[in-house]
Amino acid sequence: MIIFQVSTWFFVLSQTWGTLGYPLECKDEQGSSNRCISIPLDKLFDRVIQHVELISRVSEECCSLFEEMLVPFPLQPKTSRGVNICITKAIPVPGSKSEIQQISDKWLLHSVLMLVQTWIEPLTYLQETLNRYDDVPDALLNKTKWVSDKLPSLEQGIVLLIKKMLQEGFLMTELQQTLTHFNKQPEVLESTLRDYTLFNCFKKDAHKIETILKLLKCRRNHKLSCLLY
């Protein structure tokens, strides 16, 4: 009887280990220079989601500012006739809730991480290229710079999330090999259109990251209800 009770206790505790947000022990990897931060998982989720929401909002503001700047220019195709020309098109994320809910945490998290990592370089490029425009508003420059500075920290947060949720180690080296490097050469699009497309694509991807993380959070907290479609 006692053994049964003890075993049930162990069982219950182990089940709730992840869902209760019990502060995980901090384990330093060898050779890792990261500080050992002990933070409950749900708090970490909240912080990362807050971060992404802010980035998403700023990216949306950048888009509108850029559009206003281009007002004198007649050429303003919305999505370039529907062709998906975003640089992250290689990272396949389904676009419906049901499909996403069928994908594992691991895949989702890795996709999110790849998205973030892909955008670090193009945003730096955008920062520089904006200076070539006449009458570029300071707000746009500042916001672009802000976002460009924030992405690495978002990347860190997601890596931490991966560590906590998946108990995985430092996998960044693996993932980077699959990234498509940003091609700085102008493609068929002219530079203004390319920049405009970049802004729009980034806005879309930020929203993507935000949505995926929120779904993951729900899944984490309410396992049963979130999986139900």
Next chain:
Amino acid sequence: MATQWIFLWLISSIGCLAADEVITIKGSQKLPHFTTCRSPEQETFSCWWSVGDYTNLTGPGMLRVFYKRSFKNTGGEWNECPDYRVGIENECYFNTTYTSIWVPYNLELRSENKDVLYDERSFNVEDIVIPDPPVNLNWTLLNTSQTGLHYDILLRWEAPPTADVAKGWITLIYEVQYRAVNDTEWKVMEHEKESYLSIYGLKTNTIYEIRIRCLQLNFDKFSRFSDIVYVYNFVPVTKESTFPVAFVLIFIVVGVAIVLMLIIFTRQHRLMMLLLPPVPIPKIKGIDPELLKKGKLDELNSILSNQQTYKTEFTNDDLWVEFIELDIDDPDEKLGHSDTHRLLSLEHLKSGKSLSMKDDDSGRASCYEPEIPEMDSLPFNVNLMEGNPEKACVLNSEGTVPNPDLSSPNATQAKAEPEKAKIESSGSEENMPVRPYPLIQTQMSNQSWANMDFYAQVSDITPAGGVLLSPGQQCKSEKTPEKEKPAEAKKYQFAMTSDSAYTSEIDAKKLSAIPATNENDQNPEKDLSKENCISTENQSEESPYTANETTVITMPPVSDYTSVHMVDSQHSLLLNPTAVQTKDMSMQVGYLTPDQMSSIMP
């Protein structure tokens, strides 16, 4: 024949080719077009179109919608609308299977045979999200103010049921608007992420209407407004509402008064210095300023005579008396040191009146310190000069004089200082008349200590170079009924001694301050005639002051008093330049060199 067929075939083929091209008809009529495309919850969406003016195309199937979603690199393929809904407006509905977000859609409105393209649209589904309005608005009363005029409510609502906010698929923020029923404008609250909001400061007995709408986070398309909810709080109005106002006002006034009182009492010094700067009053150490006022000289003298500090002065009597008696016996000598006489003499000057000094005073009329060594027979002490106004020489004078100017006695002292120095240097009593600065003490020798005032105002300088002190001293021998008016036109004689290495400003000012008297000629006569009361006398010929006997410098009325600023190395008093006020002539403040003084002198 064959060529004709070939030609026809060519034309037909060309025509067939041409038929594949899109032909957009333009004209004055309104074409069929998409009116709006909307997704309520980011999981489905619909597009509506209208036939425009082409009413013949109203029937089902007359217009067709084709869409294409671009996945990855592939352009995708064109499909027809999965669900044509026939309602008020023509609608094409895409359910969850056909809806993908983050993917560009292209829609086309074509004619039945796909030949004619009427309209096209491209968008991402997340960009066309227009949520449903929030539901289930309700409110609860939080509290009512004490006055009964205002109250607060807590407003609650729910997200639209279609939006899957729980799972985080879509994030909505809400905008609450409210207004009193009579108002025309809605008050817009800040965007709210939660499903509740507190509204403060609503007025009682007023009906309010509240409505809410929502939009997706980081997007810009608002939903429709929710149903209006009415808020009303009835509070009976009582007259007591006016009472607290008066009470509060009284309380505030009392509180402010208390605070001011506290400030005044606790920070007394600073505030008092600001509001009521202290008025300098005459002070002698150990002597009540009251006694310095008019009519109390006897008491003052008695006090002073009784004080220990001054007792030692008596020890110097003999020396002084010796000193002085010699001088007084010699009328010439008297003239020689008439300056000091004048400086220390307190007799007020009228026309022809001269200062009278108490001859029986053995020099104690001048101020001196107990620390003076016996050898130092000078009545003045350097220490005294150095800014110790309380020990200032007090010369007897009538009531008018002892007022809070230490400047004049200091001035007089200062005048005497160089003389003292001279005296010291000379060391010989007989040399007194020879000195350029005659000892004032000589004049005081006949005066008793008790009768001496401690302050003297230099009121004039005689043409002979004598200093006339203003009235205030009780002159035993002579009472001068007249009182010199300090405001009278002053003439004085000023002869800077060439012996002195400098001409102190004191001299200049004192001399200027001396009210001019026209009795310069008479003065020497008076001096000679009087023993006790010594008026300004003509200086001896040896005195440099007498160099210009008859020269009179008419000076405009200047201030009668100067305050001693400091004593320089040569035992001269530097008067505070700011105390001098020259009206007509700007006296040079500071040292006046002999050259300058001579320039001033006519």
